[in-house]
Amino acid sequence: MTERIVVKIGSSSLTSDEGGLNRERIQYFTSELASLHKKGNSVMLVTSGAVAAGFRQIGYATKPKIVHEKQAAAAVGQALLMQAYQEAFNSYGIVAAQILLTRADFSNRRRIQNALMTIEELLRLGIIPIINENDTVATDELVPKFGDNDSLSALVAAMTKAAKLVIITDMDGLYTEDPRKNPQAVKIERVDQISEDIMKVAGGAGSSVGTGGMRSKIEAARIAMRGGVHAFIGKVQQEGDLSLAVEGNGRGTYFDTKLNSLPMKKQWLGFHSIPLGRATVDEGAALAMLEGGKSLLPAGVHEVLGEFLPGDVIEVANQKGEIIGRGVVNYAAWQIQAVAGLTTEEVKRRIDVSRIEFIHRDEWISLK
């Protein structure tokens, strides 16, 4: 069976603690990816390693921590990384393309649509898109950053409606604790649902070149699963390991989902839109939205915060303060404040709105 597959490779798998690219590893991963590609799969690669590849080249002794130093290292390292991949893929007769994205690109529907159309065209031509965060423009201060590439890879997988996301790291899966800290930790083979307990076992980065650790990988698996993508987190080391991972026999943890892929509009709403307010709803309304697939009427709204206009996105919380989803509102903040808790007849008497639903079910995504 041929599939659309996103493979993410972390810095820890491509470079050493001392910095610089490990060419042998690049050669190995490329041959694994080429063999997936040869079988007719549409393969996308999300790769880290720009900072780790570049810092030694420009004379830093260790992986930099200051933003502009990291960016300088990435600017040098990204070119080295791409050059190494291009050469390696060329030896298999495969053309590779570079795509650099930021979180801001995802929050703008037009921009991400353009990026997706480019990716579609590349895949149609049998080219492997090689994706990384655009480190030289993304900083925590100016443009929100992914930081690690785990969530970037999950968003790419969900947006392109991939069947699988393979996150390659230096550990052969998720353990009950970080095995570097507790060698007695036990491997978790399968996860069907990402519960609070699963989030708790995942710790931070293990090596000095890694960034997100297991926590960001689990978060990525959660985004992928929500978008209908099966995820795998693990290690590939020997010939054929990547194909084994894709086929379900890899050395790692599998995160299986029963959900279908989400339409682009709902993905944008759930994961990339910027909410401008929050409405707290009563228990009945929360249940009707989450389990009955119903719209939210003013009667179920308890409290509203923020300044928003019709067409803006807000978060919806239950009475415990937990966020249960996001939706596009049909009312301005002052309008819903005036009619929260009132019956539909009463609302119609008091204000004039184009649609009676405060949030229509077609403009809503549940995040519970």
Ligand SMILES: Nc1ncnc2c1ncn2[C@@H]1O[C@H](COP(=O)(O)OP(=O)(O)O)[C@@H](O)[C@H]1O
């Ligand atoms: N529960 C856990 N199970 C496995 N690894 C864990 C766990 N908690 C933390 N880790 C650490 O996460 C590291 C992998 O993340 P990271 O260093 O960011 O790698 P990468 O560069 O591949 O993204 C492992 O080396 C490991 O030390």
Ligand SMILES: N[C@@H](CCC(=O)OP(=O)(O)O)C(=O)O
């Ligand atoms: N965009 C950055 C990624 C930073 C990073 O270390 O990420 P990761 O190894 O995936 O945890 C780079 O290429 O260096």
